[in-house]
Amino acid sequence: MTSPEQTVTEKRAESATAQGVIGSLWGKVRSGEASLLPILFGLAVLVAYFQVRNSVFLSAGNLTNLFVQATIFILLAMAETWLLLLGEIDLSVGYVAALGATTAVILLDAQFHWPWYLALLAAIAVTTAIGLLQGLIIIKLRLPSFIVTLAGLLGWEGVLIFFVDRQGTGGTIPVQEKVLYDLVNGNLSPLATWIFTAASLAIFCWSILRKDQSRRASGLEAVPFVVTLMKVAALVIAGIVLVLIFNTNRGTFTVLRGMPYAIPVDFVMLTVGGFILTRTKAGRYIYAIGGNPEAARRAGVNVDRYRLLAFTLTGVTAGVAGLIYASRLGGISDGVDGGNLVLLAVASAVIGGTSLFGGRGKIIHAVIGGMVIASIYNGMALINMSAATQFIATALVLLVAVAMDSVARRSTASR
Amino acid sequence: MTTTSGSTGRAVPENATHAVGPEVASPPPLLQLRGIAKHFGAVEALKHVDLDVPAGQVTALIGDNGAGKSTLIKAVAGIYPPSSGEIFWEGQRVTLHSPRAAEELGIATVYQDLALCDNLDIVQNMYLGHEATKHGTLDEITMELETRRVLTELSVFTVRSVRQLVGSLSGGQRQAIAVARAVMHESKLVIMDEPTAALGVTQTAQVLELITRLASRGIAVLVISHNLNDVFTVADRIAVMYLGTLVECGPIANYDTTRAVELITTGAGARVEG
Ligand SMILES: Nc1ncnc2c1ncn2[C@@H]1O[C@H](COP(=O)(O)OP(=O)(O)O)[C@@H](O)[C@H]1O
Ligand SMILES: [Mg+2]
DSSP: OOHHHHHHHHHHHHHTSHHHHHHHHHHHHHHTTTTHHHHHHHHHHHHHHHHHHOTTTTSHHHHHHHHHHHHHHHHHHHHHHHHHTTTOOOTTHHHHHHHHHHHHHHHHSTTTOOOHHHHHHHHHHHHHHHHHHHHHHHHHTTOOHHHHHHHHHHHHHHHHHHHHHHTTSTTEEEOOOHHHHHHHHOBOOHHHHHHHHHHHHHHHHHHHHHHHHHHHHTTOOOOOHHHHHHHHHHHHHHHHHHHHHHHSOOOSSSOOOSOBTHHHHHHHHHHHHHHHHHHSHHHHHHHHHHHOHHHHHHTTOOHHHHHHHHHHHHHHHHHHHHHHHHHHHTEEETTOOHHHHHHHHHHHHHHHTOOTTSSOOOHHHHHHHHHHHHHHHHHHHHTTOOHHHHHHHHHHHHHHHHHHHHHHHHHHHOO | OOOOTTOHHHHHHHHHHHOOSOOSSSOOOSEEEEEEEEEETTEEEEEEEEEEEOTTSEEEEEEOTTSSHHHHHHHHTTSSOOSEEEEEETTEEEOOOSHHHHHHHTEEEEOSSOOOOTTSBHHHHHTTTSOOEETTEEOHHHHHHHHHHHHHHHTOOOOSOTTSBGGGSOHHHHHHHHHHHHHHTTOSEEEEESTTTTOOHHHHHHHHHHHHHHHHTTOEEEEEOSOHHHHHHHOSEEEEEETTEEEEEEEGGGOOHHHHHHHHHHOOTHHHHO
16 A cells, blocks of 8 residues: 555655756656746857847847847737637637737727826737627638638738728827837836835745645645755846846947836736646636547537637737737837737747647747747847848747647657 | 455446346446447547446456547547437436546546656656646645655556656557556546557566556556457456447456457347347
């Protein structure tokens, strides 16, 4: 009777050594459980390359720009992640985001003049409703998401052109309202940057420490305390480096310092998304359905309800992405390339480590993948590479990521 | 018989099944199926099946491929509601429209095609659909402790860690997880479809031992098997299906391998009329 208990205890002791931790890491990398490591390494290589080619790359001004550039990829990739986890896809997410942004800019213009918070909420309400509608069609009529959202890709572009052109402002509606404009172009004050970062770090580190602490208190296997401390230290250092970057003056004629508002937006979406996926039943069921929908159904999970929830969350996230997009471009035009946006969104998620086959991925992957895509675009522009090279390089990175995804899938499937 | 020492839980119901005739005092069998039929379009997978499944005993459901065994248990598990017929649970008439409805009664099913999520870990699979929560969020600690407790208690196999992905487990380990999942939710009836079909010798022995242990805890076990060796090792009762009908059902002592094979292959209807 005691033998299994003993085995568990022994294994716990074994993995508690630092060597055991490193040893098991490689296995996790191969099976895709620790998918962050290879891509972080890849990102570091990219950064090093661009920095060697052009020392402007790692300047505070360019890095801040890079983070802002990445935001749109990150948010659209997060939107896509909800569906990729289910093994579904949303091809319309680029135009849906743009349509939300259109709603906001129209409601904010001289004709309607809504207060900013209502206009932004309306934008998100529109994209949420679209997500819900597409989800309902896909689930109730049992159609493939690929086809329905392909129709969305075409249809919502039509709707977008209709509304933008109806404004009679020459195919572009400019953002004239301060809050929406500042979403990307405004900054927290240097002090607020410190406070925001310190508060975020405190929350993150506290939750990491608390989790480890309660596991240890319950006698469960936990990583060695040193490793936890190293994790916390790494986070704190990263946070301080970020603040120092953002708070360096990057203006040429006037002083320009502080964290762009887009960063806290990313952070909030990351935290909320991560919370839903890892701490709630809904998140657990999204993974389960993505892994084996029939198993989830037999376990009593209302599969359709959670699929619909994922489509809705994609809509919500797309709404936020659209606002950031309009803010960055200073307006919305009838020439938005929603097709390209969705490709880069899926690419970001997959490059970050989220599987195209469903059941495997994290919200943080969208952040890392979005940073990689933005680095490629930003870095290549800095070293004057042609658009042709940029496309080809992005394609290669995506191919590598998909290949890794596929290898990870096979290594877990083959046991 | 393989009844092991200290299996007080099974002795009582066993006597009960031997008793014949109208008995006012004895409780009804845990599960009673009456006239269950199931059509898939023109295919008549089940034709008027009657079956009793008593608590604390292992009932083996045997029959050739296509006899309707899987369809019958899916009717009980709420996967394919029957076209006609009645199901009684603890003497009460029930309808089982969904897997959830069956589960709420205390019916747990371990399917032939294992219903586990490879991308989730052992704890997550064990609790899928029944997650423990605290302040509205998942209570991972409780779930992990309880999973370890159940796995240790069943003491059938060892795993590296309960946080291991199920996709990385061996066939026997997966089967054991599927069974443990059924046990953990305090099921009264555990149904298993070919639990040893994909397993090696040692793993088969482990799963059979697990089945015996379930019955000794007073749980009713309904197990489908093609392997008559396994059946005669663990079963207390035997039920034979042939082309959608249940041809015979009774205590295992009334059968031997030859008789069982005959029933499986020919349906040997003669005994049923009598
Ligand atoms: N979902 C289904 N649709 C149509 N026919 C089915 C379905 N499931 C089972 N059947 C048919 O019902 C009969 C009994 O099948 P099954 O219950 O799987 O048999 P067993 O498990 O005893 O081998 C077979 O003829 C099979 O083809
Ligand atoms: Mg079968």
